Amino acid sequence: MIDCQQAFALLQEILDKEASQIDEKEVRAHLEKCGHCFETFRLEESIQEFLNEKIKLTATNDSQPDHLESMRLNLMSQLDKIDAECSEKKISSFGSSFKIFLATAALVVLAGIGYLSAEFFRHGEHYMPLEEAHWAVTETIAPYFSNFDKEAYVESIEAKMNYSLITTFADYSIVGAKQEKIMNSDFEHIVFSNNKEYLSVFISNSDKIEIPDDVKSAMVKNGDITLYDHNCRGCRLVYHKIGSLMIITASTSKDLDLTQFIPGHLTI
Amino acid sequence: MAEQNAEAIKKRKEFEVQALPHMDALYRTALRMTKNEKDAEDLVQEALVKAYRYWDKFDSGTNCRAWLFKIMTNIFINDYRSKSRSPMAVNMDDIDENFLYGQLAVGSKGSNPEKDLFNKIFDDDVKKAIETLPDDFRLVVVLSFLEDFTYQEIADITDLQLGTVKSRLHRGRKLLQKELFEYAIKNGYVKDKV
Numbered sequence: 001m002i003d004c005q006q007a008f009a010l011l012q013e014i015l016d017k018e019a020s021q022i023d024e025k026e027v028r029a030h031l032e033k034c035g036h037c038f039e040t041f042r043l044e045e046s047i048q049e050f051l052n053e054k055i056k057l058t059a060t061n062d063s064q065p066d067h068l069e070s071m072r073l074n075l076m077s078q079l080d081k082i083d084a085e086c087s088e089k090k091i092s093s094f095g096s097s098f099k100i101f102l103a104t105a106a107l108v109v110l111a112g113i114g115y116l117s118a119e120f121f122r123h124g125e126h127y128m129p130l131e132e133a134h135w136a137v138t139e140t141i142a143p144y145f146s147n148f149d150k151e152a153y154v155e156s157i158e159a160k161m162n163y164s165l166i167t168t169f170a171d172y173s174i175v176g177a178k179q180e181k182i183m184n185s186d187f188e189h190i191v192f193s194n195n196k197e198y199l200s201v202f203i204s205n206s207d208k209i210e211i212p213d214d215v216k217s218a219m220v221k222n223g224d225i226t227l228y229d230h231n232c233r234g235c236r237l238v239y240h241k242i243g244s245l246m247i248i249t250a251s252t253s254k255d256l257d258l259t260q261f262i263p264g265h266l267t268i
Numbered sequence: 269m270a271e272q273n274a275e276a277i278k279k280r281k282e283f284e285v286q287a288l289p290h291m292d293a294l295y296r297t298a299l300r301m302t303k304n305e306k307d308a309e310d311l312v313q314e315a316l317v318k319a320y321r322y323w324d325k326f327d328s329g330t331n332c333r334a335w336l337f338k339i340m341t342n343i344f345i346n347d348y349r350s351k352s353r354s355p356m357a358v359n360m361d362d363i364d365e366n367f368l369y370g371q372l373a374v375g376s377k378g379s380n381p382e383k384d385l386f387n388k389i390f391d392d393d394v395k396k397a398i399e400t401l402p403d404d405f406r407l408v409v410v411l412s413f414l415e416d417f418t419y420q421e422i423a424d425i426t427d428l429q430l431g432t433v434k435s436r437l438h439r440g441r442k443l444l445q446k447e448l449f450e451y452a453i454k455n456g457y458v459k460d461k462v
Contacts, residue, residue, distance in 0.1 A: 012434065012441075046382055047445060050382075050386055051441075052413050055398065055413045059297075060296065062299055063295055063299070071291065071295065071309055072288070074313065075288075075316055078317050083280060
């Protein structure tokens with residue numbers, strides 16, 4: 001149980017929707033017991049809600065559609081100019097040494113930008129493909145169902161990976177599965193559902209899949225299994241490694257505590 | 269030659285599909301940052317032209333919106349930020365952490381003392397309050413409150429440490445609260461007695 005000081009330390013994360021589910025739960029539990037904190041949090045949260053709403057409203061009101069359309073046209077004509085420049089450059093053969101100097105300078109700039117973007121896209125590379133595969137089930141569940149035989153599938157996983165899957169968790173049960181290639185690695189993607197929300201389990205025995213470095217600090221224990229909880233706005237993946245298997249879970253439900261969910265165990 | 273042409277057309281198409289839809293968001297943020305339409309328009313144009321020139325450096329499938337905001341933020345910081353950059357003239361010690369809580373006289377449980385306050389804050393006040401924030405605070409506040417970027421995304425966009433992003437957001441929030449409270453008083457908000 002956390003105290004007032006610890007609750008306040010999490011106020012900002014809660015206002016910015018950056019608190020992990022576990023922290024948020026702890027804080028809410030504290031608020032139920034502490035009137036002073038309850039009032040302060042309620043006040044801060046309603047002010048934040050008011051601010052977010054007004055900031056968006058006034059910004060939208062200030063962006064006139066006509067104006068945006070004329071900006072778009074203006075941009076298009078600038079892009080046309082760039083396109084024309086590029087095709088001219090390609091036609092003309094190598095020019096003066098000045099051109100080579102310019103090209104070298106441009107390369108240096110590009111290398112710099114490339115370096116910056118490499119760092120910048122880390123998030124996109126590590127988490128987005130898994131999140132996308134997970135959310136794809138909400139678009140159409142059909143591919144996961146095709147010829148799906150739950151018993152046979154669970155047996156095949158056990159035979160192939162020495163991993164015994166559980167078939168139900170809380171009110172969720174396995175509804176389908178398929179093999180997918182994500183981030184150049186083969187994954188078994190198993191989908192659980194309670195007819196409302198979905199829960200994805202990704203299992204891979206590829207040694208190319210690692211727990212991303214920045215997630216390693218977010219360790220949570222569940223029994224003797226260590227989970228790594230990547231939880232930031234709109235994206236939550238919980239990783240754990242067992243034997244040579246990497247297991248990653250994700251859920252469309254915000255209320256489900258993924259750190260409580262261990263989808264199976266090794267059979268050897 | 270035909271191949272080159274096809275490639276150029278493909279690039280243009282990709283840019284129009286992936287980058288262009290973010291123009292509205294770029295513009296509304298630019299408007300809050302530069303505080304005037306002309307500069308905001310120039311800033312967005314400049315950012316999108318630059319993005320187009322470096323389009324082959326963009327890894328498609330990754331977060332295009334954040335990439336565009338990063339380009340725009342860089343241009344803003346280098347070229348548009350108020351030229352007379354005096355060191356931060358904000359003394360945070362003046363701001364009491366629980367300023368609003370104290371002012372709103374939270375007495376009876378279950379009541380909503382902030383309702384009366386909100387009624388005395390007009391949309392224009394919110395806009396003014398944001399515009400009075402110092403640039404450094406305004407940037408992170410707008411990226412978070414208006415554009416819903418995460419701490420990590422804001423850190424990537426602004427090249428700031430995560431901790432700096434958090435502390436600027438915190439201070440920005442407190443400054444905004446104080447400013448809005450003052451507007452409410454000006455507009456006739458009367459504090460309830462405890």
